[in-house]
Every structure is written in structure tokens, then in C-alpha cells.
Amino acid sequence: MIQHETPIQESDLHPDPILEFGKWFQFARDSGLATPDGMTLATAAKDGRPSARIVLLKDFDARGFVFYTHYESRKGLELQANPWAALVFHWDPLKRQVRIEGRVQKAPRAESQQYFNLRPFESRLAAWASQQSDEIPGRQVLEDRVTELRTEYPGDEEVPVPPFWGGYRVVPDRMEFWASRPNRLHDRFCYSRAETGGWRIVRLSP
Template sequence: MTGDTPDLAAMRRDYASDRGLDVTDLAATWPEQFGRWFADATDAGLPEPNAMVLSTADAAGWPSSRTVLLKGIDERGFVFYTNYESRKGAELRANPHAALLFPWFPLMRQVGVRGTVEEVDRVETETYFASRPRPSQIAAWASPQSRVLPDRAALDERFTATERRFPAESPVPAPPHWGGLRVVPETVEFWQGRTGRLHDRLRYRRAEQGEWIIERLAP
């Protein structure tokens, strides 16, 4: 691949080696395994290791994808925050199923998730919102996300007007149309690049009665 820096090229050779990924390498649970790989991505200095591609589909089946940021993970699933009135919010109301992809390219690794989507508890949303930088809080109120704007100036004017609405000395509450969504996984797949394109794909899948099984998939 052209354009690699020496460091990235060496990293790719290292992670795409024949050591591969075997079932015996995996943690007992997908949250623990994800934590291991997330730590590797963070330690490797990847930019925005918590960036994930979120794919949704509307009621007619038309798909759309965008990058969002992972803000929480536990055995219940993967949490991100958004405007509920955005395109993704509307699509998830009509079809509450989604896919996530963590594309850690320099490590030759991907994690793919499929599952259902639910709103997080409102207290959890408000706690997270209070931790955000004030400009981000103002933006959550000011932006009519996914709607058509006449120009950039219109958005800037909305931001300025919202700043006046919430004086600097007062806290900014979480908008009622904004909050957390949790992707509750049915499958979590760990993909490890290998030489010769015979990659390793190991998947945790929720089976009957909620137990998880691990399966190897052909590349």
C-alpha cells in the first residue's frame, strides 16, 4: 500500500502476521475481548480509537452510515449519543436494528457488531451531557441535525442565539430531543488480518436462552 509511513507499515506487518487469532486467544466474554483490543488500539496511538461506523436502515430498507463515537460499553452493549430527531434517530425509531464497525486499519483489525437499539436511561444521558464541553452542549440545542440549511451563516446564527438563551453562569440542560442509544449486540465479530487474505474471523453469537457461543467464520 502506498503512502504508509514507516511506523504504520511496520505495524501492519506485525499485526498481519501468521500468528493470527485463534479461539484459545479469546477472552471468555465479548466485553473483555473488546476491552483488550480497544486497549491495543489506544496504546498504538490510533486517532479516535472509539470512532465507530454506525449503519442503520429506514422503514423501506434504504441503508445509511456515519461515524459516531463510542461513549460507553458494558455487558449490555455499546453506547453513543445523538439527536433523536436526526436521520439516524428517525431510522432507528422505524427500524431499531443497527450495525457497528470499528475499523482499526493500522492494526489490521476490525470489530463488527449487529444488534437491536434502545434508549439509555435519562439520568445516564443527563450525567453524560453535563460532562460535555459547553460549546458542545450549546451545539446540541442549536443544530437541527440532518435538516437542510440555507447556508453556514444560518447555523452560526442559531448557535449565537442559543448562547444568549443560556447565560455563561447557568448550566445547560440536556435537550429533550437528545440522548443516548445503546446497541444491544446479537453478534460481535473480531477480525484479524492475515497474510494471503486468509484472515481470521471469530464471532461471539447470542444463542438461545441468552448464552454466548464462539464461532469461526470463513474469510
């Protein structure tokens, strides 16, 4: 079991970084953090200008790390133009950080619909109502749109997933695990995908 400020040895690491992430994420969840699934998502426009924001990790497995969003938001447009993304988790009380880099793929529609159905009714309407990242003249625009949607969907019935909304899966080709150690001599381990398949693991200077 992972404990606070436990030194990390090469021999402690799982050869698969997604399984190693699973241990760290479980530790973060078990530690009672308010938002262990909050992660910074960095994207970059085609001209190289970066942008970053927090999104929530909704799923992860051997295929990658999934978040849900509006496909025509700023991040969505940037990912359309340049599919490379980076994720950062910072679990401050645990003094740990995980960085993930890779290309994104859109999640299959069925997967997005399945997740969308789990969201509360009001959140499903909000996804329809918000043209995320667009300028709006005032909050009333959103309230009016939700009122209209309530007429369209009067009960807590199935609301279709909006065509402009869904999941992205970040398929990692590089992952880094950072753990604080005294006197800033922290532990850092980087996994990168080897050309032969599998992962190459190296220790990085802090």
C-alpha cells in the same frame, strides 16, 4: 497482551465478546490511533434502504455500546422505525476490524444528562442549535441560533440536555472479530447469542 498480526486461536478468545472487545479496544487506544473510538453506524429505514455514518463510542459495558446523537436526525428516525443497527470499527494500522449487531435502546435521560454535562459549553450549545440532518439555507442560521443561546445561557452554567438529544445503546446479539493474516487467510471469529444464554463462538472463513 495483543500484538500486531498475532495469530488468533479459539483458546485466546474470552467467552464474553464484550470483554474480548475490551481487549481489542484497549490495544487500539494504546497504539496511539487518532480516533480509536470512531465507528461506522449503519441503520436502515423501514423500506430496507441502508445508511451509514461515523459516530463515536462513548461507553460500553455488559449492557452494550453507547453513542450520542440527535434523536430526530436521519439515523434517529431510522432507528425509531427500525431499531436494528450495526457498528463497525476498523483500526487500519492494526489490521483489525470488529463488527457489532443488535437492537438499540435509548439511554436513560439521567445517563444522557450526565454525559451532556461533560461536554464543553460550546458543544452543549451546538447540540441545541443543530436540528441535525435538516436542510438549512446557510451557515448563518446556526451562528444566529448559537448567539441567541448565549443570551439564554450567559455563563458556563448547567445547560439542560435537549429533549431531542441523547444516547443510544446497541445491545449486541452478534459480534465479529477480524484480524489480518498473510495471504488473505485472515482470522474471523463470530459470537452469536445462544438461546440458552451465553454466547456461541464459531470461526468463519475469511
